[in-house]
Amino acid sequence: MGFSLTLSHIIMVIASVCLASVFSAYAFYTGNLIQNELAQNVNNYKITVNIRLEIVYATINNTTTPPHFVIYAKNTGNLPFVDFTFLDVYVGEYGKAQLYTYSETASSGSGKYSISTANGDNIWEPRETAVIKVYPTGNVEGIVFEAKLVPSKGIGSSHLFSAPPS
Numbered sequence: 001m002g003f004s005l006t007l008s009h010i011i012m013v014i015a016s017v018c019l020a021s022v023f024s025a026y027a028f029y030t031g032n033l034i035q036n037e038l039a040q041n042v043n044n045y046k047i048t049v050n051i052r053l054e055i056v057y058a059t060i061n062n063t064t065t066p067p068h069f070v071i072y073a074k075n076t077g078n079l080p081f082v083d084f085t086f087l088d089v090y091v092g093e094y095g096k097a098q099l100y101t102y103s104e105t106a107s108s109g110s111g112k113y114s115i116s117t118a119n120g121d122n123i124w125e126p127r128e129t130a131v132i133k134v135y136p137t138g139n140v141e142g143i144v145f146e147a148k149l150v151p152s153k154g155i156g157s158s159h160l161f162s163a164p165p166s
Contacts (some may be wrong), residue, residue, distance in 0.1 A: 007028075008114055011070045013051070013078050020064040025131070027105065029088075041076045044153070045082075045110060047079065047153055047154070048153050048154055049154075049155070050077045050078040050079040050154075051077045051079050051081060051151055051153060051154025051155065052075070052076045052077035052155045053073055053074070053075060053076070053077070053081065053087075053149045053151060053154065053156055053157055054073060054074050054076045054100075054157045055071055055072070055073045055147055055148075055149060055157045055158065055159035056072045056074050056129065057071075057072040057075060057159075057161075058070065058071045058091075058145070058147045058159050058161045059073070059161065059163050059164055060145070060163050060164060061133075062164070064086070064135075065109075065111055066108065066133045066138060066139045066140060067140045067143070068093045068108060068133055068134060068136065068140075069133070069134040069136070069140070069147065070131065070132070070133055070134075071091065071131070071132040071133075071134065071147050071149075071159075072130075072131055073129065073130055073132060073133060073149060073157065074127070074128070074129045074130075075124045075125065075126050075127065075128055075129075075130070076126075076127070077118055077126055077155075078126055078162055079126065080124060081123075081124040081151065081154075082121050082122075082123055082124070082127065084102040084115050084122075084124075085101075085102050086151065086152035086165070087102060087115075087134070087149060087150070087151050087152075088145070088148075088149070088150040088152075089102075089113050089132060089134060089147070089148070089149060089150075090146070090148040090150070091134045091136075091144055091145065091146070091148070092136070092142075092145065093109060093141065093142030093144070093146075094142070094144040094145060094146045094160065095146075096142075097145075097146050097147070098136070098149065100112060100113045100134050100135075100136075101113070102114070102115070104166075106133065106135050107135060108135050109135060109136075109137055109138040110137070111135065111136065112134075112135060113133060113134040113135065114132070114133050114135075115131070115132050115133075116130065116131050116133075116160075117130045118130065120164065130148075134147075140163075142163065143162060143163060143164055144158050144160060144161075145160070145161050145162070145163065146159070146161075147159045147161065
């Protein structure tokens with residue numbers, strides 16, 4: 001009876017140690033998952049805060065047919081902006097602005113926009129001003145216009161402007 005009781009205690013101790021090990025391993029695994037998720041969220045937030053685009057000036061260029069919009073915008077964030085396909089540009093008469101998509105070869109009447117950076121390397125560096133030319137498909141009519149830049153990640157900008165005098 002003494003030997004079987006000792007053997008039972010040894011089996012119970014080994015089983016307890018195994019269960020405690022499994023539980024602690026699961027707790028460490030879950031803790032690492034939470035830590036990684038939190039680190040990824042902080043990194044995404046930093047990217048969002050560090051990309052900021054600000055419209056400085058906007059106007060209408062009447063020298064083309066149809067006229068097109070010209071937007072001067074500055075990267076006021078801390079990170080460069082590289083992929084212009086993820087930048088939504090809305091421009092048009094106030095309350096009726098339309099979405100335009102990026103095309104490197106946008107031209108008059110195409111319904112697209114193009115971006116040229118100050119140094120021409122197609123990387124919109126921090127503190128650099130870029131010229132965005134937006135080519136509507138039809139004629140530009142109205143008195144007050146609005147322009148809005150919305151990056152997929154980051155902080156955009158909006159701007160109201162009037163048509164230049166004729």
